[in-house]
Amino acid sequence: MADTLLGPSPSLSLLLKPLAFIPSYHSKSTISKFKCTNSSSPSLMASSSIPPPLQSSTTPPPSLLVFSGGTAFNGVVEELKKLTTRVAHVLPVSDDGGSTAEIVRVLGGPAVGDIRSRCLRLSDGSTAEALAVRQLLGHRLPLHAKEAKSEWYDIVEGEHSLWEEVSVPYRETIRAFLVYFQQQILMRSEAKFCFSNGSIGNFFFAGARIFFQSLESAIFLFSRVSEIPKESLILPVISTNDRLTLGCELWDGRTIRGQNEISHPTNGLLEPVNKKHCSGQALTSRIKRVFYMSSEGQNLLHEVFPPPNPAVLDQLHSVNCIVYSMGSLFTSICPSLVLNGVGEIISSRSCQKILLLNGTYDRETTGFSTSCFVTAITDALNRTYGNSKKCLINPPSAYVNTILVPRNGEIPVDLPALKDQRIFNVVTVDSLEDPKVGITFDPNSLIQTLADILRP
Numbered sequence: 001m002a003d004t005l006l007g008p009s010p011s012l013s014l015l016l017k018p019l020a021f022i023p024s025y026h027s028k029s030t031i032s033k034f035k036c037t038n039s040s041s042p043s044l045m046a047s048s049s050i051p052p053p054l055q056s057s058t059t060p061p062p063s064l065l066v067f068s069g070g071t072a073f074n075g076v077v078e079e080l081k082k083l084t085t086r087v088a089h090v091l092p093v094s095d096d097g098g099s100t101a102e103i104v105r106v107l108g109g110p111a112v113g114d115i116r117s118r119c120l121r122l123s124d125g126s127t128a129e130a131l132a133v134r135q136l137l138g139h140r141l142p143l144h145a146k147e148a149k150s151e152w153y154d155i156v157e158g159e160h161s162l163w164e165e166v167s168v169p170y171r172e173t174i175r176a177f178l179v180y181f182q183q184q185i186l187m188r189s190e191a192k193f194c195f196s197n198g199s200i201g202n203f204f205f206a207g208a209r210i211f212f213q214s215l216e217s218a219i220f221l222f223s224r225v226s227e228i229p230k231e232s233l234i235l236p237v238i239s240t241n242d243r244l245t246l247g248c249e250l251w252d253g254r255t256i257r258g259q260n261e262i263s264h265p266t267n268g269l270l271e272p273v274n275k276k277h278c279s280g281q282a283l284t285s286r287i288k289r290v291f292y293m294s295s296e297g298q299n300l301l302h303e304v305f306p307p308p309n310p311a312v313l314d315q316l317h318s319v320n321c322i323v324y325s326m327g328s329l330f331t332s333i334c335p336s337l338v339l340n341g342v343g344e345i346i347s348s349r350s351c352q353k354i355l356l357l358n359g360t361y362d363r364e365t366t367g368f369s370t371s372c373f374v375t376a377i378t379d380a381l382n383r384t385y386g387n388s389k390k391c392l393i394n395p396p397s398a399y400v401n402t403i404l405v406p407r408n409g410e411i412p413v414d415l416p417a418l419k420d421q422r423i424f425n426v427v428t429v430d431s432l433e434d435p436k437v438g439i440t441f442d443p444n445s446l447i448q449t450l451a452d453i454l455r456p
Helices: 013-021 074-080 099-107 111-120 128-137 145-156 168-187 198-211 213-227 259-261 310-318 329-337 344-346 370-382 415-420 444-454
Strands: 030-036 042-048 064-067 087-091 232-237 245-250 255-257 287-293 319-325 353-358 400-404 423-431 431-434 438-441
Touching: 064 310, 064 329, 074 111, 074 444, 087 111, 087 310, 099 111, 099 168, 099 198, 111 128, 111 198, 111 213, 111 232, 111 353, 128 168, 128 198, 128 213, 145 168, 145 213, 168 198, 213 232, 213 319, 232 310, 245 259, 245 329, 245 353, 255 259, 259 329, 287 329, 287 370, 310 344, 319 444, 329 344, 329 370, 344 370, 353 444, 370 400, 370 415, 400 438, 400 444, 423 444, 438 444
Parallel strands: 064 087, 064 319, 087 232, 319 353, 353 400, 400 423
Antiparallel strands: 030 042, 030 423, 245 255, 245 287, 431 438
16 A cells, blocks of 8 residues: 555655745743852742743843753643743753654664654644644554554555644645655565554654754754744754664663663563653662763773764853753763763853752662762763763862752752752742652743743
8 A cells, every 4th residue: 555655755846845835823839949048058948939020122031951851841841931932952862762763773863752752842732733733743653563554554645634634735745754754664674664653753753854864954844844933942962863872881880771771671572661750670770870882882892972963062152041851860861961062061151050850769760869960960961980081070060050849759858968069059849740750840830930040
């Protein structure tokens, strides 16, 4: 069926022509502060949050750079738009689980799942068509392999009900890259691609990346199609068309290969990754560091040192605030911090540098206190356990100066240890309990708190 539908590869002009016709889419919380009244004697303060100030015509909204993965921070993206759309979302490209893993296995290249997930959260949803595009690109195929393949054929041939609210220009643009993705799969038929639980957005993204031979071009196209605000940047931390593999070194000397194996192991089964906070047993030894390794590497001898995306470094130089998001500390946040140049720039800035503390333990951080999170971030940015010739010796306060803590979270706030790290501003933010991730920040309260901190 789909095997006979596809003709020669579409030309660049044919694929981009439809873009010219795409239309434009038209609570109070209580905050507890632990602040330093002098360098040696911290004290507790309580205050009511103040709603974000109205921006004057001459004062631009604050600019943020957020280090995060593709899941935990998604819950506050919509609320963050009320404060500012001037946000650079820096995302790792080393995910190797779920639908992304199958694409990387057959077609190679960097992982696009986290980037696709953030793009969808930032996409427009103000019209029926915008919602239809978001639903299409956010759709997942069934778990059963034959059912998944059958539904995929309906989608790629334009016959699925998901297309009903999508106008011809959008349909032609999106479908062209889905067709191109299918062609790439057929060209590697010996690999037997499995569509089970496949993400249509990932397929679109992979097709665009391969066609343009550029991850940035694929992000631009996706942003145009899904109407993401122009001020909102989605930046892969590494600009590459190559496959990237994450490894971690444990304190007991063992090495684990693969992001998913570190954070959410599936025991080799092709199944949805369970990202609930309680999934997976805790590691038998704490993580010493994470690093990049060659795609076929198995140990520390295969470590590689990819350069960071220059656009990330440019944004680090200019933003008003740097945020380390909640999420998987070692597999979502640290992969963006260990690259050469990142620690140098962050330590040189005098801006706000905010850690959003997790509300629950996960496989990577069992037994951690708040200061342990700070230490892990510091070690990553200093590259403490990497090449000794490229290590830094900056103190924790050079990288983190404010910590936001979800109320009633599991992670203990060890104030004396934080004081020793020269971190004196700890803010407690209202929280809520999510059945999937446990205790997390209340989005409205979190954004109000950020507004209070960033007020000129």
